[in-house]
Amino acid sequence: MRRVAVAILMLLLASFGRAQEQQQPVSTTTSTKPFASEVRFQTVDVALDPKGQPLAAYQLEFVADPSARSGQAAARVKLVGVEGGDHAAFREPPYYDPAALSRHRVILAAFSTSADLPKSATRVARLHVQISGDGQPEWSAKLIVASSDKTSIPADVRVSAAEGAKP
Numbered sequence: 001m002r003r004v005a006v007a008i009l010m011l012l013l014a015s016f017g018r019a020q021e022q023q024q025p026v027s028t029t030t031s032t033k034p035f036a037s038e039v040r041f042q043t044v045d046v047a048l049d050p051k052g053q054p055l056a057a058y059q060l061e062f063v064a065d066p067s068a069r070s071g072q073a074a075a076r077v078k079l080v081g082v083e084g085g086d087h088a089a090f091r092e093p094p095y096y097d098p099a100a101l102s103r104h105r106v107i108l109a110a111f112s113t114s115a116d117l118p119k120s121a122t123r124v125a126r127l128h129v130q131i132s133g134d135g136q137p138e139w140s141a142k143l144i145v146a147s148s149d150k151t152s153i154p155a156d157v158r159v160s161a162a163e164g165a166k167p
C-alpha cells in the first residue's frame with residue numbers, strides 16, 4: 001500500500017513539473033537592445049574653504065540632481081558610501097544618517113579637537129554614488145555651518161567629480 005502511494009505521489013509530481021514546463025512561453029527571438037537603465041559608479045569630492053580661519057567643525061547637506069523631482073532623483077542616484085577627507089583633522093568619515101545610504105540626499109557633519117586644523121580649501125569627504133541611466137547628474141551642497149573655537153566662520157563649499165573619476 002505504501003509503495004502504491006509513493007508511486008502515485010511521484011507520478012503526480014512528475015506530471016505537475018511537465019505541466020509547468022508547458023506553460024512557460026518559449027521565445028525564439030533574441031533581443032540586441034541594451035538595458036534601458038545602465039548602472040555606473042562615481043566618486044564625488046566635497047571640499048570646504050574656511051578662508052584662512054581654522055576649520056574645527058562643519059555640517060552640510062549634499063543633494064544629487066536637486067532640479068529633478070524627488071522620486072526621480074531617488075531612483076536615479078543613490079549614495080552607497082562615505083569616506084573621510086584629506087586633512088588629518090577630517091581623515092575619518094563624517095557623521096551621517098546610515099538610512100541616507102541608498103538615497104540621493106545626505107547631511108554630513110564632522111568636528112575635530114586637533115590643534116592642527118585646515119585653514120585653506122581641503123577635501124572633507126568623498127562620496128560614492130551609484131547612477132542609473134544616461135547623462136551626468138548635478139551635485140549640490142549647502143553649507144549649514146562651519147565653525148572655529150565655537151564661533152561660526154564664513155566658508156565656501158564645493159562639490160565635484162573626484163579626480164580620475166570617469167563620468
